[in-house]
Amino acid sequence: MRVNLSSPDITDKEINAVVEVMKTPNLALGPKMFEFEKAMAQYSGKKHAISVNSGTSGLFLCMNALGIGPGDEVITTPFTFIATVNCILQVGAKPVFVDIDPESMNIDPAKIEEKITSKTKAIEPVIVFGNPWGIDKVCDIAKKHNLAVVEDSCEGLGSVYKDRKVGSFGDFGLYAFYPNKQITTGEGGMIVTDSDELAETCISLRNQGRGAGGGWLAHERMGYNFRMADINAAIGIVQLSRLEEFKRKRNIVAQTYLDLLKDEDRIILPTVPQDTDMSWFVFVIRLREGYSQEQRNTLLHLLREAGIGCSNYFPPVHLQPFMVKEFGYKRGDFPITDATCDRTAALPFYNNLAKEDIELVCKELKIALDKI
Ligand SMILES: Cc1ncc(COP(=O)(O)O)c(C=O)c1O
Structure with missing residues (x-):
């Protein structure tokens, strides 16, 4: 290609941050992971930030933590990356699509209410291409109907809408760090939420179902290994600062x-x-x-x-x-x-x-x- 579609912006700062981690014994569950989470919580203005190994696994954990499963419906958009929808299918629920607004290309809030049924558990709007139009309206509808909002802001890190950071509107916000994203960690994602309970569940689920304060081989629930390694977190800290x-x-x-x-x-x-x-x-x-x-x-x-x-x-x-x-x-x-x-x-x-x-x-x- 004479001109690539995308390309990450990596400097000596990111390279040195990786090298520094490599000189320590803390390659996983180490200080960089927690430092990156703290920085992301601070950035988004949310109480908790939980790092994961991709935006996809983060979305899946959110559906899981909300207890969404077979027989449930989640309203979302058909104009998105497949991961938005796969996380609904992966917990055994049904995606219910709502057509988009032609200008922003985001889910059309005016068409959401007609799709809400007794089975609807959540709405999953997407910040398509970084454009936050309508996210506030979607949240108003969810509130009116007592539905959770999983804000797929995997494409929206850095956008600010009506003085609020994108990713901070929903019960959950999701950021993704694949190399074409606004910031990258190679692979990676971040869940943000104000809920202590949902955060605790996500932290446990991403770490083999271990509980807070329990031992390495004590598992409170069935879980996954969706942890972000410290090398990736070290890249993320530098990228977020930029x-x-x-x-x-x-x-x-x-x-x-x-x-x-x-x-x-x-x-x-x-x-x-x-x-x-x-x-x-x-x-x-x-x-x-x-x-x-x-x-x-x-x-x-x-x-x-x-x-x-x-x-x-x-x-x-x-x-x-x-x-x-x-x-x-x-x-x-x-x-x-x-x-x-x-x-x-x-x-x-x-x-x-x-x-x-x-x-x-x-x-x-x-x-x-x-x-x-
Ligand atoms: C809208 C949307 N949701 C979810 C994801 C999944 O993120 P990841 O590639 O980190 O799994 C992406 C990434 O491309 C995305 O664009």
Whole structure:
């Protein structure tokens, strides 16, 4: 690739932090894990932060800690990464999809209440691409119906909405640290919550069901090994301390794209909602209405042939083969999601993407648009 889709921002600071851990005997359950958790709790403004080995395992633990299981329903969006939905299936519950708002591409709060039944236990909204629009409305609905909110903010670390940090709105907030995320630990995730009880359950579940103060071989419940290693936590501490720098850099990249593409009327550019300090996750454009999925696929193919990293964030979750097999979903069930998924294209986006590379991407994008 001439320009990669994503790339982490690692300096000597992160490298030295890893080396320092390697010189100690504390490679797991050590001081760096607790230090990172403390920093994340402080950052999010939540009482507890529980580190895990991925955002996916964190989401699964939240469903588990809330006691969600067979016969229960969780309301969520079909326009997301698969992990949002898999955690519901993994505890034996049923995902109930609500179509999205066409501008923010987040779950449409106006369509949630009609999907609430006596089986609904939680709502799992997603901060899609870092855009927090609607999260407050979702929480209001949940409160009215006495439902838990698992805020999948795996793509939203750093965004602030109506003066509140993304990830702090729900009963649970989830952050993820895969290398394409706003900050990375290689692999990793963080659960945040104000609930002592839910935090205690998550801490136990991620550590083989061990209880607080119990022995190494005393297991209060069936658990998992979802712990974050100290090496990863050490990277996370440095990366979190650089979050404002990362936000600034990513904002410059986003503004450069917005400026270079502002007169390109064949595409729809991403927008930032009111009252938002946006922490950009990816830069996703959409082809204008009227373009087909086939044309978008050709566009992605042409961009890749030109050496430009790109992707179809997201294909619809409900149309993934295993979802169709299990639940019989079809095109048209969530028409706004279908139409959105048909026309999205994620362009190269990362902290240190140079202006010349952004110009190259925009030039190749225009050439590809001429050909589809
Ligand atoms: C919306 C969303 N939820 C969950 C996850 C899962 O995070 P991880 O890759 O750390 O398991 C991701 C990561 O890509 C995501 O984008």
